[in-house]
Amino acid sequence: MSSFVLKGDIAFNETREKIHTIEDGFLVCEDGICKGAFEVLPDEYQNLPVKDFTGKLIVPGMTDLHVHAPQYTFRGIGMDLELLDWLNQHTFPEEAHYKDLEYAKKAYSYFTYDLKRSFSTRAVIFATMHTDATVELMDQLEETGVISYVGRVNMDRNGGVDLQEASAEVSLQETREWLARVNGRYAKTFPILTPRFIPSCSDELMKGLGALSEEMDLRIQSHLSENPSEVAWVKELVPESTCYANAYEIFDTMGNEARPTIMAHCVYSDEKEMEILKKHGAYIAHCSDSNMNLTSGIAPIRKFMDAGIRIGIGTDVAAGSSMNMLKAILNAIQASKMYYRLVDQSVKPLTFEETFYLATEGGGSYFGKVGSFKEGYEFDALVLDDSKMYSMRNLSVRERLERTCYNDADVIISHKYVKGENTFQR
Amino acid sequence: MSSFVLKGDIAFNETREKIHTIEDGFLVCEDGICKGAFEVLPDEYQNLPVKDFTGKLIVPGMTDLHVHAPQYTFRGIGMDLELLDWLNQHTFPEEAHYKDLEYAKKAYSYFTYDLKRSFSTRAVIFATMHTDATVELMDQLEETGVISYVGRVNMDRNGGVDLQEASAEVSLQETREWLARVNGRYAKTFPILTPRFIPSCSDELMKGLGALSEEMDLRIQSHLSENPSEVAWVKELVPESTCYANAYEIFDTMGNEARPTIMAHCVYSDEKEMEILKKHGAYIAHCSDSNMNLTSGIAPIRKFMDAGIRIGIGTDVAAGSSMNMLKAILNAIQASKMYYRLVDQSVKPLTFEETFYLATEGGGSYFGKVGSFKEGYEFDALVLDDSKMYSMRNLSVRERLERTCYNDADVIISHKYVKGENTFQR
Numbered sequence: 001m002s003s004f005v006l007k008g009d010i011a012f013n014e015t016r017e018k019i020h021t022i023e024d025g026f027l028v029c030e031d032g033i034c035k036g037a038f039e040v041l042p043d044e045y046q047n048l049p050v051k052d053f054t055g056k057l058i059v060p061g062m063t064d065l066h067v068h069a070p071q072y073t074f075r076g077i078g079m080d081l082e083l084l085d086w087l088n089q090h091t092f093p094e095e096a097h098y099k100d101l102e103y104a105k106k107a108y109s110y111f112t113y114d115l116k117r118s119f120s121t122r123a124v125i126f127a128t129m130h131t132d133a134t135v136e137l138m139d140q141l142e143e144t145g146v147i148s149y150v151g152r153v154n155m156d157r158n159g160g161v162d163l164q165e166a167s168a169e170v171s172l173q174e175t176r177e178w179l180a181r182v183n184g185r186y187a188k189t190f191p192i193l194t195p196r197f198i199p200s201c202s203d204e205l206m207k208g209l210g211a212l213s214e215e216m217d218l219r220i221q222s223h224l225s226e227n228p229s230e231v232a233w234v235k236e237l238v239p240e241s242t243c244y245a246n247a248y249e250i251f252d253t254m255g256n257e258a259r260p261t262i263m264a265h266c267v268y269s270d271e272k273e274m275e276i277l278k279k280h281g282a283y284i285a286h287c288s289d290s291n292m293n294l295t296s297g298i299a300p301i302r303k304f305m306d307a308g309i310r311i312g313i314g315t316d317v318a319a320g321s322s323m324n325m326l327k328a329i330l331n332a333i334q335a336s337k338m339y340y341r342l343v344d345q346s347v348k349p350l351t352f353e354e355t356f357y358l359a360t361e362g363g364g365s366y367f368g369k370v371g372s373f374k375e376g377y378e379f380d381a382l383v384l385d386d387s388k389m390y391s392m393r394n395l396s397v398r399e400r401l402e403r404t405c406y407n408d409a410d411v412i413i414s415h416k417y418v419k420g421e422n423t424f425q426r
Numbered sequence: 427m428s429s430f431v432l433k434g435d436i437a438f439n440e441t442r443e444k445i446h447t448i449e450d451g452f453l454v455c456e457d458g459i460c461k462g463a464f465e466v467l468p469d470e471y472q473n474l475p476v477k478d479f480t481g482k483l484i485v486p487g488m489t490d491l492h493v494h495a496p497q498y499t500f501r502g503i504g505m506d507l508e509l510l511d512w513l514n515q516h517t518f519p520e521e522a523h524y525k526d527l528e529y530a531k532k533a534y535s536y537f538t539y540d541l542k543r544s545f546s547t548r549a550v551i552f553a554t555m556h557t558d559a560t561v562e563l564m565d566q567l568e569e570t571g572v573i574s575y576v577g578r579v580n581m582d583r584n585g586g587v588d589l590q591e592a593s594a595e596v597s598l599q600e601t602r603e604w605l606a607r608v609n610g611r612y613a614k615t616f617p618i619l620t621p622r623f624i625p626s627c628s629d630e631l632m633k634g635l636g637a638l639s640e641e642m643d644l645r646i647q648s649h650l651s652e653n654p655s656e657v658a659w660v661k662e663l664v665p666e667s668t669c670y671a672n673a674y675e676i677f678d679t680m681g682n683e684a685r686p687t688i689m690a691h692c693v694y695s696d697e698k699e700m701e702i703l704k705k706h707g708a709y710i711a712h713c714s715d716s717n718m719n720l721t722s723g724i725a726p727i728r729k730f731m732d733a734g735i736r737i738g739i740g741t742d743v744a745a746g747s748s749m750n751m752l753k754a755i756l757n758a759i760q761a762s763k764m765y766y767r768l769v770d771q772s773v774k775p776l777t778f779e780e781t782f783y784l785a786t787e788g789g790g791s792y793f794g795k796v797g798s799f800k801e802g803y804e805f806d807a808l809v810l811d812d813s814k815m816y817s818m819r820n821l822s823v824r825e826r827l828e829r830t831c832y833n834d835a836d837v838i839i840s841h842k843y844v845k846g847e848n849t850f851q852r
Binding site: 297 | 499500501505520533715718722747750753756760761763764767768769778815816817818819821
């Protein structure tokens with residue numbers, strides 16, 4: 001059932017710097033695991049059924065390492081605001097609606113419908129502070145076929161009207177109840193602790209979440225160094241911290257190599273912050289679309305890569321306007337070019353190869369052996385129809401892949417596989 | 427035939443800073459001219475046929491002020507290169523193929539097919555140096571319904587293999603022959619003189635084109651101050667010039683208020699260059715997608731606007747990867763935010779309203795009274811179906827418009843009108 005061969009034009013990163021392509025090749029899946037990509041189908045797999053996608057591109061599934069599900073229905077609105085104003089005027093009032101389970105059910109159905117049809121095979125997701133709505137989201141996600149981590153958001157301060165938990169104690173208690181409800185409930189959907197960011201969480205709440213992470217072996221996701229005003233605010237809130245990342249460290253929420261914390265943004269992370277991220281084996285979720293929309297700035301991803309920090313790409317809906325990971329790849333390349341040109345010409349732009357790597361294996365590694373067609377990786381694959389983009393040349397597979405990422409509106413997802421399961425087809 | 431009323435959710439710029447919206451309003455077209463947008467249909471227009479687009483957005487058609495038709499079929503390829511390498515490795519070898527009329531016929535059919543289905547109702551287009559192919563392009567464009575200026579490209583130096591005219595004299599003679607062939611041939615397609623850029627044109631050729639522009643009252647388009655290496659090269663080539671724009675001025679190719687020259691890019695235009703652009707009434711074609719892709723930089727559009735220089739938006743395919751003007755709007759906003767954040771915080775980002783203005787009336791004014799629904803404007807309109815983007819709120823027309831520009835892949839063109847003619851419908 002989950003053992004088969006896909007035939008088509010295959011592309012995936014052999015290394016961070018190099019994309020391996022096979023024109024008219026064979027990609028083998030055995031029990032949900034990739035057995036490799038081949039120019040000629042090896043004898044041992046000759047008995048497997050072959051699905052013929054000749055002429056179509058076959059690439060690894062993508063990991064959206066940071067996305068806010070409840071913000072999806074107002075994406076692309078209020079984009080002339082900066083972070084804190086945008087949160088207060090658009091995001092917090094919207095998220096407050098998720099107290100109403102019927103509202104959440106409907107709104108999340110729009111998100112999950114589109115996620116199922118997206119380029120993402122894996123996602124790490126923020127919900128809201130509402131337990132019922134978060135369980136509803138997780139129930140719906142389980143049906144999409146996408147494998148995900150989902151966080152019920154903790155926030156016991158600065159949330160505004162109807163979007164603030166009564167106390168750290170209440171927030172922690174609700175979190176435990178949520179965890180009890182979802183424990184063992186899903187095959188593809190996992191809980192992750194989710195303090196919104198330090199301005200939303202009291203010291204007591206942060207410490208409680210750090211302890212809970214350790215006690216129940218749960219991962220953590222949050223936001224880090226996104227916007228100048230936010231960074232300054234955190235310094236006021238945690239005056240003893242040496243930097244924003246250190247504030248998380250103080251509360252034992254930075255995780256470790258085996259239980260990595262995801263930090264979205266890191267636009268203003270300096271050498272000191274990079275050291276902390278590296279030391280804890282944390283992941284940076286790079287969200288350049290969001291960072292441009294909210295006038296936050298550009299994260300120096302090349303520096304983070306050189307320092308050996310783990311990095312993936314997030315769409316960060318709704319500060320990012322789209323869940324489209326191809327668009328996120330293009331944005332990340334353009335942002336890195338502008339950082340190079342306008343800020344520091346010793347920081348070379350990201351190449352197409354490197355950015356494709358971040359969107360696939362880079363973020364995928366958060367889920368284990370995911371995001372590649374190398375032997376032993378979980379079989380996440382996208383079959384893409386790029387035939388709408390006519391060409392006068394015989395394009396190489398590498399060229400077609402680049403063109404596809406630069407023209408997300410002109411490519412169609414033909415089939416999508418997650419861990420060997422065909423979760424969507426057009 | 428071209429007198430009718432459209433009913434729907436109408437949006438257009440009342441001023442550069444403000445978008446006027448009417449929910450469920452009426453837009454009147456009489457003999458191809460807009461008679462205004464109304465909340466209630468005035469008595470005098472009650473007899474006109476009403477096309478009911480209730481629930482759809484109706485916005486002015488957009489002007490793509492700078493696009494290279496022969497580059498369309500290789501868009502999104504080689505994007506890790508900077509300008510001069512990209513030209514030599516991809517663009518020039520591709521354009522050389524247009525010597526072959528059959529090749530041109532096929533390749534241009536891909537361009538015109540997609541242009542017809544695009545958000546652009548007006549376009550200013552570069553062809554190649556090949557006369558037959560340029561006439562072919564113009565023949566095809568005439569059928570799209572889009573109103574355009576098209577330039578047979580002049581280039582008598584630095585063109586590389588098979589893409590360089592033999593001499594200034596030959597280039598000028600061929601230009602005259604081309605002009606004779608297309609004179610009076612079209613209703614919607616007009617010639618424009620098109621020296622590629624100064625590195626491609628000898629002094630003699632530039633002077634000849636300046637004189638021809640005057641003699642035949644023809645407009646000119648070219649490129650200006652796109653990339654640091656290019657700017658430095660021009661200084662070497664025209665050592666007597668005080669700046670790149672002055673080099674064009676020396677050759678009498680900067681035009682005047684009534685016969686405005688379009689200059690694409692202007693990323694590196696300083697105060698001196700701005701004065702020259704302003705003095706001649708030139709248009710800047712702002713191509714931020716291209717400028718990010720080729721690591722050129724970001725043009726300070728706010729400064730140009732404040733100085734009263736005329737500005738429109740260009741997609742600049744294929745350095746811009748898409749002909750999609752909505753994407754170009756989003757790119758222009760994001761670029762301006764990064765200029766503000768990374769370069770100069772006294773230069774405020776472009777607002778959504780201002781950028782929408784540039785894409786419609788800003789560039790449209792190059793064609794006369796175009797790009798608005800104010801009374802007396804030529805009736806260019808797009809009917810857009812944004813129903814795929816579900817929302818939980820009752821969005822205002824203004825919010826739906828913003829969301830549409832931020833999610834170009836999720837909106838569908840239902841109908842397109844150019845000067846009152848329904849040139850495309852889905």
